[in-house]
Amino acid sequence: MNPISRRKLITMGLAATAGASGLIEANRLARRYGLVPPDSGGFFGPGETLTYACQRLLTARTPAREFPRSMISKNPFANEVAPPKEEFKRLQAGGFRDWRLVVDGTVARPTSFSLADLKSLPIHSQITEVACEEGWSYIAEWIGTPLSGVLRETGVLPQSRYIVYYSIEKGLWESIDMADAMHPYTLLTMGMNDGDLPVPFGGPLRLRVPRQLGYKSLKYVTRITATDDIKKFGKGLGSVDPEYGYAWYAGI
Amino acid sequence: MPFSSENSREWVERRQLTRTDPCYPRRVTTAIEVSKIRAVRHSGLVRVTHWLTLVSFVALLVTGAEIVISHPRFYWGEVGNVNTHPLFTLPIPASRDTVPTGYPYVMPDQNGWSRYLHFQSAWVLVFTALVYGIAGVVSGHFRRNLVPERRDWTWRAYWTRIARYLRREPPDRSEMRSYNLLQRTAYLTVVFILFPLMIWTGLAMSPSFTSAVPAAAALLGGRQSARTLHFFLSWLLLLFLVVHVTMIALSGFGSRMRAMITGYNGDPPEDPEEERL
Numbered sequence: 001m002n003p004i005s006r007r008k009l010i011t012m013g014l015a016a017t018a019g020a021s022g023l024i025e026a027n028r029l030a031r032r033y034g035l036v037p038p039d040s041g042g043f044f045g046p047g048e049t050l051t052y053a054c055q056r057l058l059t060a061r062t063p064a065r066e067f068p069r070s071m072i073s074k075n076p077f078a079n080e081v082a083p084p085k086e087e088f089k090r091l092q093a094g095g096f097r098d099w100r101l102v103v104d105g106t107v108a109r110p111t112s113f114s115l116a117d118l119k120s121l122p123i124h125s126q127i128t129e130v131a132c133e134e135g136w137s138y139i140a141e142w143i144g145t146p147l148s149g150v151l152r153e154t155g156v157l158p159q160s161r162y163i164v165y166y167s168i169e170k171g172l173w174e175s176i177d178m179a180d181a182m183h184p185y186t187l188l189t190m191g192m193n194d195g196d197l198p199v200p201f202g203g204p205l206r207l208r209v210p211r212q213l214g215y216k217s218l219k220y221v222t223r224i225t226a227t228d229d230i231k232k233f234g235k236g237l238g239s240v241d242p243e244y245g246y247a248w249y250a251g252i
Numbered sequence: 253m254p255f256s257s258e259n260s261r262e263w264v265e266r267r268q269l270t271r272t273d274p275c276y277p278r279r280v281t282t283a284i285e286v287s288k289i290r291a292v293r294h295s296g297l298v299r300v301t302h303w304l305t306l307v308s309f310v311a312l313l314v315t316g317a318e319i320v321i322s323h324p325r326f327y328w329g330e331v332g333n334v335n336t337h338p339l340f341t342l343p344i345p346a347s348r349d350t351v352p353t354g355y356p357y358v359m360p361d362q363n364g365w366s367r368y369l370h371f372q373s374a375w376v377l378v379f380t381a382l383v384y385g386i387a388g389v390v391s392g393h394f395r396r397n398l399v400p401e402r403r404d405w406t407w408r409a410y411w412t413r414i415a416r417y418l419r420r421e422p423p424d425r426s427e428m429r430s431y432n433l434l435q436r437t438a439y440l441t442v443v444f445i446l447f448p449l450m451i452w453t454g455l456a457m458s459p460s461f462t463s464a465v466p467a468a469a470a471l472l473g474g475r476q477s478a479r480t481l482h483f484f485l486s487w488l489l490l491l492f493l494v495v496h497v498t499m500i501a502l503s504g505f506g507s508r509m510r511a512m513i514t515g516y517n518g519d520p521p522e523d524p525e526e527e528r529l
């Protein structure tokens with residue numbers, strides 16, 4: 001009934017071609033500038049890629065939200081952790097003097113740090129919020145040394161694109177991109193609210209990534225690996241989260 | 253009844269043709285012309301964006317409910333967790349055993365895909381809204397069909413229309429062409445108040461977005477206030493949806509749906525010529 005005119009057909013054809021080649025080009029540029037997250041495959045890939053790309057363009061360098069001391073939560077909620085294994089109990093009995101943080105991968109000088117080594121580096125503190133993916137949150141003061149300093153100390157190589165970090169808990173590992181890894185608020189945290197970081201909150205060593213949800217702030221960190229190829233780790237999705245169905249990028 | 257100006261122009265041309273040539277046989281109107289005369293109630297753009305909105309809205313609603321189950325407690329201010337006093341608690345079991353709910357069991361955790369789908373649908377909705385919003389301004393759709401006519405900017409006009417609903421009077425002629433006052437008000441509220449607030453309160457919960465725009469959370473009273481408002485707003489939208497679909501059912505589900513799908517009014521006037529006079 002409504003015959004489509006030839007001109008309309010040609011216009012539609014041109015628009016479709018332009019749209020398709022625009023998408024291909026956008027994809028190429030996004031990959032080149034590191035705007036594609038490791039879990040960009042599959043049905044939810046487009047949404048994740050849009051979120052991550054926008055956040056990288058908008059917030060690569062913005063500071064985390066900070067709060068006045070008066071807003072520190074009186075009763076922070078530690079959330080559940082798995083019961084500690086033998087190895088952890090042994091280290092805890094020794095006052096964590098033998099806790100080691102191994103830094104390796106694409107760094108010039110792979111190094112193993114004790115907590116005392118880390119405490120001799122510049123110490124920063126921040127009053128930031130932990131927001132859990134479930135919806136709850138609390139504010140605390142976090143004290144430690146920026147991850148960026150440790151990476152510079154070990155001579156992180158320019159080809160590094162992600163920093164992978166592991167918990168003493170087997171099977172728990174995360175990664176962040178270099179924008180977050182070198183961000184001044186990304187903190188190897190050893191203290192909380194003027195005391196040592198309590199074990200339920202990730203003590204003796206937790207990597208705080210305050211511009212992402214709580215699950216990126218991994219507890220009990222023992223190893224950090226810089227890499228230029230995130231596909232080599234686990235199932236190649238960037239962290240253990242996508243293997244459980246959760247997004248790799250948790251800045252939302 | 254055309255919504256689009258293109259159609260009215262065509263119609264005026266036809267009228268002129270009829271007038272200048274008294275011998276022009278009115279009955280010779282072809283089938284195509286008739287369908288064009290009774291023409292468009294909803295433009296293609298409104299129809300496509302409307303149904304995309306429905307798909308993404310339903311996805312957001314379902315996944316939003318799924319996410320809430322992991323922590324069915326709400327707070328006011330910046331922070332809130334199981335160690336602080338809730339503003340209110342939903343009387344439902346949770347999908348986490350760390351939340352005290354009074355129920356002896358824990359629901360399965362579906363947050364992973366729910367969150368992925370929630371944000372993906374939010375993107376679809378935002379792009380749809382951008383297209384709809386820009387086109388609505390440029391084409392004059394908002395001005396013509398959503399903003400109430402000047403003479404209707406009185407409480408009286410509202411009461412008059414409500415009274416007509418209560419008396420179950422059929423829509424009058426002007427409503428064949430466009431929305432009535434109450435429809436306009438409801439649609440304007442949804443399009444320009446509820447959806448923008450929904451997006452704002454959603455972004456206020458993003459730790460990365462608020463690192464760039466701290467005011468997005470601070471102006472609302474904090475992250476937990478944003479979450480609570482986001483929850484209430486979704487109820488308001490759900491309320492709109494229920495009333496919206498009820499009204500469509502009452503005013504003739506078949507013809508309204510046909511119009512929103514094909515664009516054309518379901519029931520053409522007996523004599524299209526007369527309708528315009």
Ligand code: HEM
Pocket residue numbers: 293298302305306309397431435439442443489492493496497500508509511512
């Ligand atoms: C089963 C679900 C739905 C059905 C059957 C439905 C049906 C319709 C119909 C038939 C119209 C045209 C009304 C008329 O011509 O008088 C309409 C308009 C509209 N609907 Fe829906 N709708 C649904 C869901 C939604 C949802 C979820 C929203 C948004 C939250 C929504 C927002 C609107 C708006 C804003 C308009 C006016 C559009 C414009 O002209 O710009 N609808 N709907």
